[in-house]
Amino acid sequence: MHRSKPRPDLRVTKSSTKTISEGACERSRAPFDFGLAARSCLVGASLFFGLTACATNAAADPAVTAASPSPIEQFQAKEARLFEIGYRLGTANASYCDNGQPSLGLLLHDVRAYGQAEAIRSLLGLRGDIGVQAVAQGSPAQLAGIRQNDTLLAIDGQEIEDRPDTRKDWQRAAKLRDTIDASAGDGSVMLAWIDASGTRTEATLLPVSSCASTFELLSGDDGAAADGTRVLVGESFPGFAYTDEEFAAVLAHEMAHNLLGHIPYLAENGKGDMRARNSERDADRLMPWLLANAGYDPAAATRMMQRFGPRHGGGLLRRRTHDGWDERVEFIATEVSKIEKFRQEITGLSVDWRTNFEPFLKID
Numbered sequence: 337m338h339r340s341k342p343r344p345d346l347r348v349t350k351s352s353t354k355t356i357s358e359g360a361c362e363r364s365r366a367p368f369d370f371g372l373a374a375r376s377c378l379v380g381a382s383l384f385f386g387l388t389a390c391a392t393n394a395a396a397d398p399a400v401t402a403a404s405p406s407p408i409e410q411f412q413a414k415e416a417r418l419f420e421i422g423y424r425l426g427t428a429n430a431s432y433c434d435n436g437q438p439s440l441g442l443l444l445h446d447v448r449a450y451g452q453a454e455a456i457r458s459l460l461g462l463r464g465d466i467g468v469q470a471v472a473q474g475s476p477a478q479l480a481g482i483r484q485n486d487t488l489l490a491i492d493g494q495e496i497e498d499r500p501d502t503r504k505d506w507q508r509a510a511k512l513r514d515t516i517d518a519s520a521g522d523g524s525v526m527l528a529w530i531d532a533s534g535t536r537t538e539a540t541l542l543p544v545s546s547c548a549s550t551f552e553l554l555s556g557d558d559g560a561a562a563d564g565t566r567v568l569v570g571e572s573f574p575g576f577a578y579t580d581e582e583f584a585a586v587l588a589h590e591m592a593h594n595l596l597g598h599i600p601y602l603a604e605n606g607k608g609d610m611r612a613r614n615s616e617r618d619a620d621r622l623m624p625w626l627l628a629n630a631g632y633d634p635a636a637a638t639r640m641m642q643r644f645g646p647r648h649g650g651g652l653l654r655r656r657t658h659d660g661w662d663e664r665v666e667f668i669a670t671e672v673s674k675i676e677k678f679r680q681e682i683t684g685l686s687v688d689w690r691t692n693f694e695p696f697l698k699i700d
């Protein structure tokens with residue numbers, strides 16, 4: 337396994353308490369590839385902080401339970417879908433990524449980071465503060481029997497409540513993540529959790545390899561972007577209405593930026609001389625390869641662009657860094673043909689883009 341910095345899927349917010357108290361509306365830190373020029377109530381924040389910062393967010397009243405899912409549950413469903421598809425893309429392509437990370441397929445959250453922790457604990461049926469936000473299909477976490485809205489109790493035999501370094505603030509989740517990261521990097525993590533009925537279970541989880549890119553849902557945004565290590569998707573992103581494979585295509589485009597090292601390269605060398613445009617072309621062109629390995633139809637990348645492009649990718653909103661959507665479709669279709677040819681010649685479903693994909697943007 338290639339490892340740069342082990343980072344399993346325990347995704348926590350990295351925002352500061354300053355952001356919470358200010359609740360200021362700022363531009364997102366990463367330019368959106370998909371979606372319009374959205375303004376965000378929060379920068380790089382998740383629901384946990386979005387609840388407190390965006391006063392108009394309907395999720396601010398999590399105790400309201402009607403027949404339809406509450407905003408909290410809707411957010412959880414979106415985050416679980418994002419996490420599921422991201423896990424699938426990341427693990428299926430792990431053998432071709434330069435940088436990998438161990439993954440448990442487990443996404444945790446800390447209810448203390450919400451504005452109304454007790455109400456959210458009650459709504460989700462949690463028995464403690466550290467809830468299971470999502471478990472990916474076929475992941476080590478699922479195979480161990482962990483389910484959404486179970487509650488994490490202990491890591492490597494140490495009860496979370498007894499940990500001296502876990503103050504009940506936003507830093508706690510980050511510290512728990514680091515603890516799990518460290519154990520996963522050593523090859524295994526022992527977790528104890530409790531379900532809604534009160535049954536406690538303990539198991540040792542063996543992480544699997546994944547490409548080094550996490551997937552995070554942002555409150556108050558409607559775009560999708562990559563920042564080098566994370567794929568960031570706004571909760572109002574139109575792609576949530578797409579089929580799984582077309583939504584996966586968007587995520588694959590953003591993940592491609594991270595896998596191909598575009599973000600630090602452009603930051604260091606600038607976006608001129610076709611560098612930004614070629615990075616976009618390469619992210620588009622790698623999409624179908626990433627999809628194919630994850631078991632999605634690679635042509636879904638073409639369909640996504642045909643759906644998204646006419647509505648969002650042309651006219652006044654077109655940016656100079658991106659080709660027109662019809663040109664993007666052509667670039668993607670060329671790669672889809674290559675993949676189909678490759679599959680006819682090579683036995684097996686996996687397509688080695690590390691060897692067979694030729695980037696326009698040359699990064700050493």
Ligand SMILES: [Zn+2]
Nearest residue numbers: 369593616619
């Ligand atoms: Zn892009």
